[in-house]
Amino acid sequence: xxxxxxxxxxxxxxxxxxxxxxxxxxxxxxxxxxxxxxxxxxxxxxxxxxxxxxxxxxxxxxxxxxxxxxxxxxxxxxxxxxxxxxxxxxxxxxxxxxxxxxxxxxxxxxxxxxxxxxxxxxxxxxxxxxxxxxxxxxxxxxxxxxxx
Numbered sequence: 001x002x003x004x005x006x007x008x009x010x011x012x013x014x015x016x017x018x019x020x021x022x023x024x025x026x027x028x029x030x031x032x033x034x035x036x037x038x039x040x041x042x043x044x045x046x047x048x049x050x051x052x053x054x055x056x057x058x059x060x061x062x063x064x065x066x067x068x069x070x071x072x073x074x075x076x077x078x079x080x081x082x083x084x085x086x087x088x089x090x091x092x093x094x095x096x097x098x099x100x101x102x103x104x105x106x107x108x109x110x111x112x113x114x115x116x117x118x119x120x121x122x123x124x125x126x127x128x129x130x131x132x133x134x135x136x137x138x139x140x141x142x143x144x145x146x147x148x
Contacts, residue, residue, distance in 0.1 A: 046070045046113060050091060053117045059139065060092075060124055066138035067093040072113040079111045084134075092120035093132075099123070 044052070047070035054060040064070055071080045072091045082088030087096040094103070094110045099119065106122065109115035123131045132139070 046072055046091060049113065050117065054121075057121075057124060059129060060120060062139035063129065063132045063135065064091050064120075066135045067091070067132060072116060090116035092116050092123075093135075094119050094123075095131075 047065075050064045050070055051061055054064070067088075068080055068091045070091060074080055079089050080091070080093075082093050085095065088094065089096060089110055091113060094116055096110070100110065103110045103115065103119045106119070108119045108122070110119050129136070129139075
C-alpha cells in the first residue's frame with residue numbers, strides 16, 4: 001500500500017518511509033480513515049428526513065409513509081406523482097391544482113423535498129389531516145388523528 005505523506009502531515013506527523021514500522025503505518029491509515037469518516041456528513045434518506053422534520057407531529061410521518069412510501073422522487077429523478085391523481089406530487093402528495101398557487105405565495109417549492117415538507121406542515125397546521133383524508137384508512141389506525 002502506498003502512503004501519501006500529504007495526508008499524514010495534515011494530521012500532525014510526517015513518517016519517514018525508510019524507518020516507519022508496519023505498526024506506525026497502520027496507525028497512520030487508521031488516523032486518516034477516522035478523520036475522513038468524521039469529515040463526511042451523513043446523508044439522510046428521505047424517510048429519515050421526514051421522521052426528523054415531523055418528529056413533533058408523528059401522524060404526519062404515517063401520512064408520508066401511506067401517501068408516498070417516503071419518496072419525493074422516482075428512480076429516474078422526476079418528482080413522484082400520484083397514481084390515482086397525477087396532480088399529487090412528492091412525499092406528502094401535495095395537489096398542484098389546489099395548492100400550487102398558495103405554495104408559491106408562501107415561497108415554497110412543492111417539487112423539492114424541503115418545500116413539500118414545509119407545505120405539508122402548513123396544511124397540517126391550518127387544516128389538520130383533512131387534506132389526506134383519502135389515505136386515512138392507511139394512517140389513521142396508527143396514531144391519534146387531529147382533524148381541524
